[in-house]
Structure formats: structure tokens, C-alpha cells
């Protein structure tokens with residue numbers, strides 16, 4: 001206790017010295033602090049970026065609430081301290097602590113990292129280090145917390161395999177408690193770490209990297225992936241929930257302003273469009289929708305519980321939500337006049353989208369966003385996002401006529417086989433949209449073009465293709481910069497170096513663990529922050545690790561290549577993804593699979609889940625298996 | 637009928653680093669959670685009619701903050717108290733709620749002075765501190781510059797005592813808080829060459845005219 005009051009005194013004198021001390025205080029409305037000493041198992045949930053960004057992460061909110069509902073568990077949160085705080089923690093030898101009870105992270109039983117994107121990898125190492133926990137999985141015995149991770153970037157867990165004990169693949173809502181309960185059982189038996197990890201590997205969806213060993217061929221590609229024991233699952237398939245889980249009711253309301261001060265409500269999960277570049281569209285299948293009533297009630301409850309002034313309806317493609325019109329009508333009916341802002345992302349390029357936005361009062365302020373992604377028909381066929389110029393222009397015309405002054409257009413450069421002509425078409429299309437604006441409302445019209453660079457991702461049909469090299473990217477961006485000049489036009493792009501980083505990390509193998517480690521040792525952190533990203537450190541780290549980054553970024557993969565993530569399944573069969581790759585090479589479109597199922601593997605791999613969740617909340621066909629009994633059982 | 641209410645509240649450790657703007661936001665959200673019918677201004681960006689008396693610098697605690705808000709309807713105060721009790725964030729405690737006249741001048745205009753308590757977090761020699769303070773108070777002027785303007789801090793100090801409690805020295809000080817004539821406790825610390833991070837400052841009283 002003496003120590004504790006000394007620590008609190010120290011902390012009180014450090015906080016006035018840092019920027020936004022409120023990041024490290026906790027005690028927000030709806031945050032939960034249980035009695036540490038009366039709880040059996042303590043879990044630290046960590047978003048490895050600063051509080052301002054991490055607080056509103058939906059995944060953490062869901063798990064936080066879910067875990068804390070259990071009487072014998074507690075969940076507390078931690079985020080990456082900003083540089084000023086990191087420095088003071090180190091100088092004062094204070095280990096990184098949780099927000100709620102200010103307990104050092106090393107005292108928790110389990111630490112769970114959310115990794116939605118690859119640029120958080122170095123921060124993860126940094127946080128372990130600041131918590132005085134060895135970064136390598138094999139340097140931590142059973143006296144250290146078990147380190148787990150999940151989130152979109154972990155569908156290829158290999159680059160982080162040296163640091164993380166176990167990955168929870170897929171939707172965390174169910175697997176988290178399965179995992180914790182198994183952990184409790186094993187812990188009570190007093191098993192050692194190896195036994196613990198082996199037993200955990202028997203939980204479906206749980207991947208323990210140390211139990212697998214990739215064998216490389218002389219050209220660097222993988223010959224096969226060995227397992228240390230035949231009882232270890234050959235393929236680990238992600239977990240899904242049959243029905244979208246409860247809407248978090250008690251979002252934490254920050255006491256300081258953060259990036260997203262709002263309630264986020266998923267109206268559906270997954271997407272049936274099948275855009276070939278889209279990681280989220282592949283890894284989040286199947287599509288499951290919530291009912292209109294559930295959403296409206298959820299919003300009401302969330303407002304009553306938080307008092308937030310903004311609500312974000314989340315989905316990968318809002319226009320595809322079956323009853324979108326009805327939903328927005330009900331929302332505006334119920335919440336009009338309450339000074340609330342409702343935002344709706346990802347609308348299709350059609351005039352119906354304007355009707356939808358008009359239902360949301362005050363939506364005109366921010367500009368109207370459309371994402372054509374490509375500007376020529378050839379490109380659109382390759383990426384499987386068909387939309388005609390005429391449709392885009394007529395939608396734009398209508399948007400300007402109905403009172404918006406700004407249209408934001410999102411494109412990507414670097415799609416496979418893209419030429420400078422395809423890039424130039426982006427600029428032309430933006431200008432055509434602007435001239436529609438001029439015709440409709442004169443000089444007030446403006447077009448903002450946001451052009452990011454495509455990064456091929458694991459588990460998508462483009463996992464075989466090469467990423468553009470930095471020179472090509474620069475050339476394409478230069479072209480756009482020259483073209484997209486002048487009044488009413490604005491152009492944003494991504495730093496090619498950042499694209500490179502994302503590119504080698506997202507399709508990396510285990511050997512990249514060394515590169516990540518060296519980069520972190522060299523000072524790389526906050527790689528998601530443009531001004532923090534240090535390309536030189538990464539280049540040196542590749543060299544130090546004896547690897548060539550171009551092998552990971554600029555190489556077209558062999559058609560029969562075994563990928564480092566092939567033992568991880570998103571439920572979609574590799575054969576289907578390959579078929580889609582072939583279709584892209586042949587510029588062949590494939591329809592929305594809501595219209596017709598293309599048997600991507602989801603229904604086959606999750607037939608049990610579908611069977612106990614019949615009806616039209618899923619967009620996949622029904623499964624009728626008359627002779628089958630309920631065969632769902634967990635091994636062990 | 638539009639009505640105006642005044643809340644007197646304390647701000648504790650958990651909201652110590654919440655800025656005035658964010659405190660205002662916290663109240664706005666508290667009122668929404670409690671379904672208190674706050675009145676909003678007209679116009680393109682309607683703003684809730686919530687007003688703080690005297691800005692509290694970041695990092696200060698307070699036992700006596702004053703806030704006015706206007707509602708669309710007349711409310712029953714005991715009901716309002718229970719309604720709010722469950723909905724305030726842990727960093728705030730309500731001390732008192734009263735109704736005030738709707739057309740009173742704004743709270744900022746009404747604020748006259750504020751009394752603060754400064755507690756030292758580390759050992760400090762009491763006699764040395766008192767001597768330094770006496771020296772400071774004996775001056776006719778304490779000329780300082782803030783944001784490029786020079787001003788005299790001395791007349792802004794309305795009262796100052798040093799005392800000892802639990803063997804740690806403390807200062808109680810009253811500073812003017814008029815518009816254009818506001819004294820800040822950390823300026824006194826600066827004059828005494830004491831680093832601000834080693835002192836816990838709590839506003840004890842906000843004095844209205």
C-alpha cells in the first residue's frame with residue numbers, strides 16, 4: 001500500500017506535464033471498476049494507439065461490456081501512451097497501467113490486443129515493453145499474462161506470431177468467453193505454459209502460432225506448414241456468431257474529446273457485393289442483418305445511457321441493408337428535434353441514396369460521399385465494382401441540385417494491371433463531376449478526390465497480385481496532382497511509404513516478426529501516424545533480418561503457392577478466391593451473391609451455425625439437413 | 637415556460653483534466669441521459685443553453701463550480717435532483733440546485749472572485765514558504781506579462797494565508813475573477829518559484845456579485 005500511494009503521488013505530479021492528461025485518468029461515465037481482490041480472472045483489453053483513437057473502438061466496447069457482465073471476471077482498458085507520457089513513465093520507472101484501477105498490466109491474467117490494422121504492430125511491442133513484459137512469447141512463462149490478439153489484421157497472424165501467444169480468429173463475442181473459461185480451468189490445475197497453449201489450441205477459432213512450423217523452399221516460398229502434434233488442428237477456421245450479438249448498451253462516454261464522440265451501431269455485418277480488393281468484404285461474410293426495431297430500440301437505449309449527440313450506423317454497404325428506407329424513416333420519426341446527428345456511411349451510387357441522406361436532417365453540411373474506386377470500365381470489371389460513368393454523373397447532378405455543394409469521391413490507384421490511362425480517367429471523371437456541379441449550382445460546387453493506394457490483402461482474390469512499386473505510385477500520384485488542380489478541386493493521397501509498410505506486413509510470413517522487432521528497437525512506433533512513420537528504420541530492419549521487402553510487396557505469387565496464412569480459414573474456400581482471381585484476369589464480373597449464391601464456402605463451412613439461425617437475417621441460402629442431428633460440439 | 641436553474645457542483649480527480657469545453661459537453665450529455673428538456677439556441681448550429689460561471693484551469697479540482705442552464709419547461713427541483721443523481725459522471729458531484737430568474741445577466745458577468753486552496757505534494761519548509769510569501773505580499777506591484785500584455789498581479793490578490801495541516805504547508809488564497817482582472821493561482825506559484833505540478837489546487841468558493 002505504501003508503494004501504491006507513492007505511485008499515485010508520482011502519477012499526480014507527472015500528469016500536469018503531459019499533453020491531454022485526461023487520456024490517463026479513466027473514470028468515464030459507464031466505465032466499470034470492480035473490486036480487484038474479489039475477482040478470479042482479470043483481463044486487460046488494449047487498443048494499441050492513443051486513447052483518443054482507441055476509446056470508440058466498437059470491438060473493445062463489446063468485449064468490455066460482455067466480460068464485465070460475468071461475476072468472476074473483470075475487464076479493464078489500456079491504450080498506448082503518447083510519446084511525452086512514455087518518456088515520463090520510463091524516467092520514473094512506472095510500468096504501464098490500466099485505466100480503471102491503475103494496476104500494472106503485468107498483474108493481469110490475460111491481455112488482449114485489438115489489431116484492426118497492421119500499422120499497430122510496433123505499438124503492440126512497445127506496450128508490452130512499457131508494461132515490463134518480455135515481448136517474445138517464448139520468453140514468457142506461466143507467471144506472465146497470456147497475450148492474445150484479434151481483429152482484422154490478425155487474419156494473417158504470421159508476422160506477429162513471435163509475440164502473441166494465441167490469436168482469436170473471427171468474431172470475438174463468443175470465443176472470448178470460451179477461451180477465458182478454458183483458461184480458468186487450466187490455471188486452476190496449475191499447468192505450465194506449454195500445456196496451457198496446447199489445450200487452448202483445441203478451442204475452435206483459437207490459433208496458437210507456436211504449435212505450427214512453416215518449412216520454406218529455397219526460393220523463400222512455403223513448402224508446407226508442419227504441426228508439432230497431430231492433435232493440433234490443421235486449419236483454424238474463424239468463429240462467427242449466427243445472430244448479431246447484443247448492441248452494446250453502455251458505451252463509455254469519455255470525459256475529454258476524442259476522435260469519434262458517438263454511438264456506433266452495426267446495422268449489418270458482412271457484404272455480398274464481392275469487390276475483389278476488399279478485405280472487409282471477404283473476411284466478414286456471411287451477411288447478417290439486425291431488424292429495424294432492434295436498431296431503433298438500440299439507439300434509444302444507447303442515447304438514454306450515454307447522452308451522445310451523434311449516432312453512426314455502421315455497415316460495409318448501407319444501401320444494401322434490406323429495409324434501409326424504413327429504418328431511416330423510423331429513426332427520423334423517433335429522434336427528430338432532439339438535436340442528434342445521424343451518419344450513414346457507404347451509400348451506393350444512385351439517386352435513391354440521396355433520398356436516404358435527405359431523411360437524415362443536417363446531413364448536407366459535410367458533403368456527399370461516393371466511392372466509385374475506379375474510373376474505367378476495364379478497371380471496374382477487374383475489381384468487380386461495376387458502375388457506369390453515366391450513372392455516377394447523373395447521381396452527382398442530382399446531389400448538387402438537391403442542395404449539396406461538395407461531393408467527395410473515393411478512388412484507389414494501384415489496382416492490378418492499371419495503366420496511366422486508367423489513372424488519368426480518375427482525374428477526368430472528377431472534372432466531369434465538377435462540371436455537373438457548375439451547371440447545377442455554379443461556382444459554389446466543389447469536388448474532393450480522395451485517392452488511396454491499393455494494398456493487396458490476404459484472403460482476397462488479389463492475394464496473388466503484386467503491389468505497385470513506390471516509383472509507379474509516385475508517378476500516378478504526380479499525374480493526378482497535375483490534373484486535379486484548379487478552383488473547386490481538392491486532391492488527397494496516401495504516402496507511398498505508408499502503402500509499402502502496410503503491403504509487406506499484410507502478406508508477410510513469420511520471418512517478418514524479426515523485422516517488426518528490429519524496427520521497434522530502432523524506434524518505430526505509431527506507424528499509423530503519417531508524421532511518425534519512419535521508412536528508413538524499416539529498410540534497415542529488413543536488411544538486418546536478411547530479408548528483401550520487395551519479395552513481399554512487388555511479387556506476383558505463383559498460382560499454386562502455399563500462403564503463410566493458408567492454415568487460417570475465413571470460411572471462404574481458397575478455390576473460390578482463386579476463381580475470383582481468374583475472373584479478374586478475364587475482366588469478368590460476378591454478381592452480388594444475394595441474388596444467387598456462388599458457394600464461396602461460407603454456407604458449407606458454417607452450415608451448423610446457419611441451421612440453428614434460419615430465416616432472412618442471413619443473406620445466404622437456408623441449409624436443410626434433415627438427417628443431421630445437432631452436431632455442434634466443442635472438441636475436448 | 638422557459639426556466640433557468642443554477643447548479644453548484646464539485647469537480648473531483650476523475651474530471652480534473654477535463655477542459656471547460658468538455659465539462660460543458662459532459663453536462664449536455666448528462667442532461668440528455670436524464671431527459672432534462674434543455675433549451676437550445678436558434679440557428680444553423682443550435683447550442684444548448686448551458687453556461688459555466690468561471691473557467692477552471694485544467695488540472696484544478698473544485699468544490700464549488702457554478703453552472704446555469706435554461707429548460708423549455710418549469711421543473712420540480714427535488715425531481716430534477718433525483719433525475720440527475722444517477723446520470724452525472726463519476727467526476728462530478730452536485731451540491732445544490734436552485735431556480736434563478738430567467739433574465740439575470742450571464743454568470744460570467746456575475747463572477748467576482750474565487751478562493752483556492754493550494755496543497756503541496758512534497759515536503760516543503762514552512763518557515764521558508766511563509767517568509768517568501770510575506771516578501772511577495774509586501775510588494776506594491778507584481779508586474780507580469782500574460783499573452784504579451786503586462787499587468788499587475790498584486791491588486792488581484794484579495795486575501796492570502798499560509799497554514800499547516802498534517803505537517804504539510806497549504807495556502808488559501810482569494811483572487812479577483814472579474815472580466816479583464818482575473819488572477820490565477822499558478823501565477824503566485826510562479827512568483828514563489830514553485831513548480832506547478834507539485835501542488836494540488838482546489839477551488840473552494842466561487843464568489844458572485
Ligand code: SF4
Pocket residue numbers: 272285286287593594596597598599600601602603604619620621
Ligand atoms: S455462401 Fe453464397 S450467399 Fe453466402 S456469402 Fe458465400 S456466395 Fe454469398
